[in-house]
Amino acid sequence: MNERRKILVVYFTQTGQLKRIIDHVLAPLEGKVDITFEQLVPVTPFPFPWGKQQFYDTMPETVQGTPRGIQPLKVDVNTPFDLVILAYQPWFLSPSQPTAAFLQSEAAARLLKDKPVLTLLGSRNMWLNAQEKVKGYLEKAGAKLVGNIVLVDKSPNLVSLITILRWAFKGKKEATRFLPQAGVQENEIVTAARFAAPIEKALAEKQWNELQPQLLSLNAVELIPNLVVLEGNGISAFRFWAKFISAKGGPGAPARQGRVFMYRGLLLVGIFVLTPITLISSLIKLNLKKNQLQREVEYYKGITLR
Numbered sequence: 316m317n318e319r320r321k322i323l324v325v326y327f328t329q330t331g332q333l334k335r336i337i338d339h340v341l342a343p344l345e346g347k348v349d350i351t352f353e354q355l356v357p358v359t360p361f362p363f364p365w366g367k368q369q370f371y372d373t374m375p376e377t378v379q380g381t382p383r384g385i386q387p388l389k390v391d392v393n394t395p396f397d398l399v400i401l402a403y404q405p406w407f408l409s410p411s412q413p414t415a416a417f418l419q420s421e422a423a424a425r426l427l428k429d430k431p432v433l434t435l436l437g438s439r440n441m442w443l444n445a446q447e448k449v450k451g452y453l454e455k456a457g458a459k460l461v462g463n464i465v466l467v468d469k470s471p472n473l474v475s476l477i478t479i480l481r482w483a484f485k486g487k488k489e490a491t492r493f494l495p496q497a498g499v500q501e502n503e504i505v506t507a508a509r510f511a512a513p514i515e516k517a518l519a520e521k522q523w524n525e526l527q528p529q530l531l532s533l534n535a536v537e538l539i540p541n542l543v544v545l546e547g548n549g550i551s552a553f554r555f556w557a558k559f560i561s562a563k564g565g566p567g568a569p570a571r572q573g574r575v576f577m578y579r580g581l582l583l584v585g586i587f588v589l590t591p592i593t594l595i596s597s598l599i600k601l602n603l604k605k606n607q608l609q610r611e612v613e614y615y616k617g618i619t620l621r
């Protein structure tokens with residue numbers, strides 16, 4: 316008799332959005348495979364809703380990959396899982412701190428070595444650099460990235476920024492007269508069940524090469540070219556600010572709060588003033604360097620690490 320395939324799902328979520336995405340993706344597999352869930356729990360919780368200063372104070376260590384610790388995992392790291400699903404969200408263009416803490420842990424090294432890994436993201440829309448970081452961690456752990464599914468908020472960039480900040484700072488997700496509901500659109504979450512079939516097939520055959528092309532044919536990753544340009548500019552600025560702020564002390568240190576405050580102000584000005592400007596410059600780039608940008612888009616849709 317064939318033994319059931321075993322999936323481990325490692326995830327962290329603040330609002331539950333990512334868990335809902337996971338549940339919809341995996342619903343068709345229920346009763347057919349053994350699924351173990353491992354929720355990452357930070358030793359000191361991150362607040363939700365966030366205080367503004369606290370939110371921005373979390374940036375430097377997130378960008379620098381020096382996260383707050385997580386509690387020991389419950390799962391037996393010697394279990395022979397057939398697939399690991401790493402479900403995570405980007406924070407400040409980087410993997411969220413609990414995700415980075417997991418990927419740096421001894422337990423992850425044991426769980427991920429020689430394992431096929433599928434990444435599943437629930438984000439606003441800026442996830443490219445975070446996924447590059449995750450690819451690096453997975454390579455280091457000797458894991459094989461076999462697929463990537465990304466759910467994003469499909470509202471225009473500035474709209475999703477306003478709604479997510481309202482959600483993060485006030486806990487208000489619902490639509491208003493002028494704004495849509497925050498987060499990934501409900502329809503995107505519910506229809507994520509379409510990804511189960513190729514996962515099930517790859518899992519049954521233990522053949523992973525065709526998984527990502529099949530996921531892509533189901534629009535598992537949709538990418539707007541000008542976000543590639545925007546994110547490239549953004550991460551350089553974040554790295555500068557991360558260094559500048561952390562030079563004055565660790566998370567929450569009173570001595571660095573002035574710099575965090577400066578970053579807060581400039582980020583918002585930067586986003587609201589520079590977004591339209593970068594949009595224009597990226598439109599020009601888009602025309603001048605169309606082929607190069609198209610190659611970038613194809614790369615980010617893939618699962619290789621350059």
Ligand SMILES: Cc1cc2nc3c(=O)[nH]c(=O)nc-3n(C[C@H](O)[C@H](O)[C@H](O)COP(=O)(O)O)c2cc1C
Pocket residue numbers: 327328329330331332333334370373404405406407408409437438439440441442479483
């Ligand atoms: C501190 C913080 C930073 C975030 N930065 C980004 C980001 O850089 N790119 C992005 O697409 N989404 C970003 N988000 C949105 C998250 O990726 C995620 O979609 C949202 O927080 C809901 O996730 P949850 O499953 O943890 O509730 C950020 C959220 C938080 C709380």
